[in-house]
Amino acid sequence: MRKFVVSGVTLCLAAQLATAQIKLPSPSPGATVIQTVGTTDLTVNYSRPSLKGRQPFTDAFVPSGKVWRTGANAATAFTTSTDLTVNGQTLPAGTYAILSIPAQDNWTLIFSKNKGVTEQSYKQDEDALRVSLKPTTTSEKTETFTIGFSDVTDSTAKMNFLWGNVKASADLAVDVNKYAAANVDKAVTEKPDDPAVLQAAASYNLSRGRNLDQALTWIDKSIAGQENFRNLFVKSQILGRMGKFADALPIAQKALALGQSSNDPIFAFFKEGIEKSIAEYTAKLPAAPAKGKGKRKA
Template identity: 35%
Template sequence: MNRIKLTLLLFAFIGIHTNISLAQEADLPQPSPGATIVQNFGLVESTVSYSRPSMKGRKIFGALVPYGEMWRTGANKCVNIKFDKDVNINNQKVPAGTYSLFTIPNQNEWTIVINKNTEHWGTGTYKLEEDLMRFNVKPVTIPATESFTIDFANIKQNSATMQLYWETTKVSFDIVNDYMEEAMANIKTSIEATQNTHGIYNDAAEFYLDNNLDAKQALEWAKKSVEIKERYWNIATYSRALAANGMYKEAVANAEKSLKLAEEAKNMGMVDGIKRNIEDWKKMM
């Protein structure tokens, strides 16, 4: 009988302990909720995971976040930045991978720290020897921002500006993806793998034209595209390639052909661009 009572008490204790554990893991709102942003530019995908504390009436920089001290830059786990391809930051190569970001705020200058250990909670486990790089940036004054924010701005074909801002302070730095060599290799591979596909030749020609590369090669690909199959968009590319090679009369003739087809397709955005090209090229004839 005593053994039965002991067994029942043991099960009761396990049940109570389990309920307490479950209660401790209750799903509740977080004071500094997590956020993830993904931004593509060039041929790279950048992913930032971080937590967003709010001011809540407090003074932040120089108080809650002391000047001259390492800051986890947000709350909870350290900021994680992932690049799926190599990038350049502050003219230094950052290999593809995931990194943590720390900062050292000061009134007139911040230090940005990119660290190779991504499992930090706070700064207690930070080690200088795990740094990938450090560089300094100048803070600027902005209208008050309640919640700490990281985002990307100035998105260009090969770069984006990462911004960190909170309270009335913002710092930023550029991230660059030198995509040209990889893009050229991708063009070659795609053409070899999918010969006689008008879309691939058109894309290759457009890329060369957009980046002011070999105009003769762009013309060769654009011509090949329309020879395989004529569409208003690849005829428009062909006209651009002709113009890039100084063949304005032929460029206008093909642009007028693509204009008619684009109007029939009701692609008014392209119609406007073709009209502008025709106007410009006629002046060059």
């Protein structure tokens, strides 16, 4: 009888703590992973169960071949700020629940439009996307279930799922040029007279070889607003990319002179690049005829 009373008290205490929403340790603590790929922000919110001597993807623990919430507690949430591709297939911008069907030779990764989905409530017709992953065996055991990103570039990344001696990865890709260009155009529209914004926008176009005439207009406006060695150097580079070396040379020389007299510590990082540009433009100009070497009169 006493044991029953103690158990009843324990249950009541647990219920009161839950009602009061007191934060207590969890056997599967929550985690948030944030990764930027180019201009796209990716976020994963999930709970991380641990093995504690168990073997995952067996009939006894996280069964193989059955839908799994790919974490613990609530549904695992995945958010992408822009459209992206997962293993070459398009996933629109938004928030999804991640589920998976792990198996020995193949994993099915599922992005569900039902953000509160569970294994029991899962319906395939609510899928936004499902792709196949090839699992591999790792030499090092991962005790606590982990979702992470690796091999990150400005347009690609791998999203990895690791637990026990199993690793499954999805290839992610974004159209960085499309979204970066849109961000550049939006920034110029919002701050059309800001010299720094105009310089950054012109620099982006220059780096991508995109609409150099537009870049030249932007950098001229930046220089008119606040001339400095940075925007002059950008202008000289744009002109050089356009093949206008005779116009680029004096502007690069002016950028060098302004930088040397500016006492700006940042100039040290630009100096070598400006000097190389001056040498390049000079080399590409036609040599001037030497004095006294002109054509003799008959």
